[in-house]
Amino acid sequence: MSANIVYAILVTSLATFLSRFLGALTSEGIKETSKLFKWFNCLAYATLAALIARTIIFPAGVLVDASYSSRFLVVLLSLVVFFISKKNFVYPTIFSAICMAILNNYI
Amino acid sequence: MINKNFFFKGYRSIFTHDSPAIALTCCFIAIGALFKNLGFNIQESIFSTVLTYALPGSLVMAESMLIGASLLNIFLAVWFVNARLYPMAVSLFPLMMHKSQPKWKYYFSCHFIAVSAWLIMKSNYKKIPKEYRIDYWIGIGSATVSVSVIGTFIGFSFSEYLNKDMMMGLAILNPVYFLCMMVGASKTIPVALSVLLGTILGPIIYLFSPEWSILLAGVIGGTIAYLVGEHSVS
Numbered sequence: 295m296s297a298n299i300v301y302a303i304l305v306t307s308l309a310t311f312l313s314r315f316l317g318a319l320t321s322e323g324i325k326e327t328s329k330l331f332k333w334f335n336c337l338a339y340a341t342l343a344a345l346i347a348r349t350i351i352f353p354a355g356v357l358v359d360a361s362y363s364s365r366f367l368v369v370l371l372s373l374v375v376f377f378i379s380k381k382n383f384v385y386p387t388i389f390s391a392i393c394m395a396i397l398n399n400y401i
Numbered sequence: 402m403i404n405k406n407f408f409f410k411g412y413r414s415i416f417t418h419d420s421p422a423i424a425l426t427c428c429f430i431a432i433g434a435l436f437k438n439l440g441f442n443i444q445e446s447i448f449s450t451v452l453t454y455a456l457p458g459s460l461v462m463a464e465s466m467l468i469g470a471s472l473l474n475i476f477l478a479v480w481f482v483n484a485r486l487y488p489m490a491v492s493l494f495p496l497m498m499h500k501s502q503p504k505w506k507y508y509f510s511c512h513f514i515a516v517s518a519w520l521i522m523k524s525n526y527k528k529i530p531k532e533y534r535i536d537y538w539i540g541i542g543s544a545t546v547s548v549s550v551i552g553t554f555i556g557f558s559f560s561e562y563l564n565k566d567m568m569m570g571l572a573i574l575n576p577v578y579f580l581c582m583m584v585g586a587s588k589t590i591p592v593a594l595s596v597l598l599g600t601i602l603g604p605i606i607y608l609f610s611p612e613w614s615i616l617l618a619g620v621i622g623g624t625i626a627y628l629v630g631e632h633s634v635s
Contacts, residue, residue: 299445305472306462307452309479310486311512317490318511326495329631332591336627337488339595341619342516343583344603345457345485348614349576351604354460355435356568368573369580376581383581387424390577391570398566 364397403506407533411540414521415548421517424578425545426552428456431571433556434563435463443557450553454546455515456575458483481612485619490514496526497534506535513542520582521545591630598622 324331349357350365357365371393372386379385415422429450436446453459458479465475490511498507518541522534529537556563563571587593602618610617 299441299466300448301472302462302466302475303445303449303452305476306449306458306479309476310453310455310458310483312480313484313486314490314511314514315508317487317514318494318507321491321494322498322507324491324495328495331492331495332630333624333627334488335492336591336595336630337619337623338485338492338519339583339586339592340599340602340622340626341485341488341615342579343596343599344606344615344618344622346576346579346583347600347603348607349457350573350580352607352611353572354464355572356431356565357572359565360569360573365573369577372577372581373584376584381581381585382418383578383585384418384420384423386581387427387574387578391427391574394573395566395570398569 360394360398364394368394368397403539404533404536407529407536408540408543410529411537411542412544414525414537414541415517415544421521421545421578421582422548424574425517425548426555427571428575429549429552430556430559430563431568432456432459433553433558434560434568435460435556436553437557437560439463439466441557443554446553446557447550450549451546454512454549455483455486482615484616486514488619488623489516489519493519493522496522497531497538499532499535501532502535506539510535510539510542513538513545515545516579516582518542518545520579520586523586589630590633591626594626594629595623598626 324334350369351362353360353365368390372390375389376382376386414420432450433446436449441449449459449462453462461478461482462475465478470478493514494507494511518538521541522538525537526534583596587596599618599622602622603614606617607614
């Protein structure tokens with residue numbers, strides 16, 4: 295293995311584990327019925343939603359080359375499939391991949 | 402040690418009809434292909450998936466390496482993007498804490514905190530006796546990591562067959578899957594409002610502060626949603 299790549303992987307995993315471990319450590323004194331727990335629950339959902347929205351609107355990697363309109367259309371149509379399929383997670387997910395690959399050629 | 406029944410119950414939870422296994426595999430196929438393009442070998446790719454096990458963090462590492470960033474820069478960039486794991490851990494571990502369980506299980510299994518595993522646990526924890534939730538959680542985490550490793554291996558091995566359109570398809574799959582899971586989880590006012598506000602605030606704050614956008618949107622959106630939830634209860 296190349297030393298630079300191994301160091302990068304180790305640094306990345308350390309930076310990732312730090313948040314996880316601190317979370318596990320500080321949650322020891324928190325009861326699931328407490329207000330602090332409820333607040334953190336809201337924080338977690340809002341943070342995740344922000345991350346997902348950012349990934350779609352300001353993406354990194356190959357999605358940068360897909361137009362805004364194609365990304366929005368795929369997400370919108372996938373949500374329609376999600377509700378039509380009675381909130382099944384797999385159908386809209388597979389649909390989104392196929393739809394994105396096709397739309398990218400036309401939009 | 403680990404209760405096998407609950408461990409395997411957790412492990413099997415990703416093989417249900419609405420399982421995250423397909424989405425997760427596809428996302429890590431994209432990551433595996435990206436690693437190969439970056440010059441990683443197969444051992445390094447799998448090593449990275451197992452040790453990091455967080456898609457945004459892996460993407461940030463890859464991008465940072467592409468521009469030749471220093472190790473300190475990589476550390477800070479990944480820490481910022483993965484800081485969301487802290488509130489995720491704090492909002493999950495109290496549901497699994499039990500005095501009969503040794504602490505090492507919690508410290509070890511915090512590595513499995515990631516969106517897929519977290520959402521599966523959040524949807525199913527009530528069905529599991531509190532004493533065994535940690536074993537169930539370790540089962541979920543082991544299964545999602547296994548699937549991620551398989552995806553990385555496939556992506557690395559078949560990267561030359563993946564054209565740009567296919568890579569785009571794989572890249573959109575992850576946010577769409579998480580979005581559907583979040584919408585599905587929005588069953589109470591505070592959670593629904595948290596998701597809505599996070600979705601709106603995340604991109605808006607990104608325009609002013611890309612590094613802090615996720616954290617700020619989470620804190621502002623989550624706090625407003627919490628206060629509205631408390632007010633509606635009272």
